Amino acid sequence: MNLSPDQIIFWQMSFVKLNATIVFTWIVMMLLVIGSILITRKLSKDMQRSRWQNLLEVVVITISKQIEEVGLSNPHKYLGFLGSLFLFIATSAICTVIPGFEPPTGSLSSTVALALCVFVAVPMFGIEKQGLRGYLASYTKPTVIMLPFNLISEVSRTLALAVRLFGNMMSGVMILGILLSITPFLFPIVMTLLGLLTGMVQAYIFFILATVYIAAATRIQQPERELAQDGSASTEKQDTKTGSQQ
Template identity: 60%
Template structure:
C-alpha cells in the first residue's frame, strides 16, 4: 500500500520522473484557475450575476468575514493569502472523490511547502505593516531573555502546520484502505462522505491558523496612552462688590 503520492510515478521521460504529487498539484491549480476565469469573465456592472458568480461571492465574503472576525480588522492581504490556502487545500481534498485522484496534501513535501509559505509570509507581512524595527521588537517582548524562545516558537509553528495537515490526510487514507479491505462495498460511500467533511475542516483549520499567525505579526503596536493634562483650576467666582 502506497501511503504517499510521492511513490506514484505518473510520467517518466528523458530521465525525469513526474510523481503524483507534482501532477495532481498542477491539476488542482488548473482547476482553480479555470473556474476563476469562467466565473469572472463577464464580471461587469452591466451583466447580472449568475449562480456561479453568486456562489463565488458567497465564498469570498465568508472568508473575508472570518478573517475580520479573527484579526479584528479588515485585512485585504490576508484575504488573498489565507483565501488561496483554503481554496487549494479544500479543492485538493474534495477532488479525492474522483477515482484515481491522489490529493497532493497527502504528501509531506506539499504540506511542508504550504507551512513554509506561511512561515515566510509572517515576517514579510509583519515588516510591511510594522517596519523592520517594529517587527523585530516582537521577539524581545516582554524581555530580551525571551528572544531564543520566540524564535523557536516561530519555527515550531511551521513544523506543526505541516505535520498536522499531513498526518490527518495520511491517517484518513490508511483508515480508508483498512476499511476497504474489510468491507469493500459498504465503507467506500461512508469514507467518501467523511473524507469530504475532513477535507473541508482541515482546509479551514489551516487557513485559520495562518490568519492568526499573520494577524498577530501585523497587529499595530499598542500605543501608550498620553498622560492627561490636569485641567486648570476654575477661578472662584468673584463676589459682587457692594
C-alpha cells in the first residue's frame, strides 16, 4: 500500500517524473471543467429547467449561503475561488469510489498548493477591500508589538491548513486500505462510504476555514472617532425621543 500518490510513478525521464498526484489532479480538473461546460451550455431562465441546472443552482446557492453566514457580505465575489476549492476537494473524495483512483489530496504537495492558494488570496482580497495601507495596518493591531506574531500566524495557519487536510485524507485512505486487506469481503462498501463521508467533511472544513480567513482580512474596522460620534448621535436621538414622549 502506497502512503502517498507521489510514490506511484507513471513516467520518468532523468529528474522529471510524472506521478499519480499530477495525473489524478489533472483528471479531477478535467472532470470539473467538462462537467461545468456540459451543465452550463443550456441554461434556462424559464420555470422548466433541466435536472443538472437545478443541481447546479442548489450547489451555488448553498455555497453562497455558507460564505454569507461566515461574515462576507458579498458572497458572489468570493464564490469562484472558494467554490473551486470546495469542489476540487469534494470531487477528489467522490472519485475514490473508482477502483485505482488515488485522491490528489492524499499528497502533501497538493494540500500545500491548496493552502498556498488561500495564503495568496487572503491578502489580495484584504488589500482590495481595505487598501494596501489599511490591510498592512491590521498587522500592528492592537499594538505594534503584535506585528511579528501576526506575521507568524499567517505562515502557521497556512501550514495548518495543508497538514490538516493531508493528515485527515491520508489517514482515511490508510485505515480503509488496512481494513480492506484484513477483511476484504466484509466491509468494502461500508468503508468506502466512510471514506467518502470523511472526504466531504474535510472539503467543508477547508472551505469554511478559507472563508473565515478571507472574512477576517476584509473586515474594515471603524475608527474610534467615528464610533464615538455614532455613539453620541444615538444618545442624542434617544434623549430627543424621550423628551418628545414626556
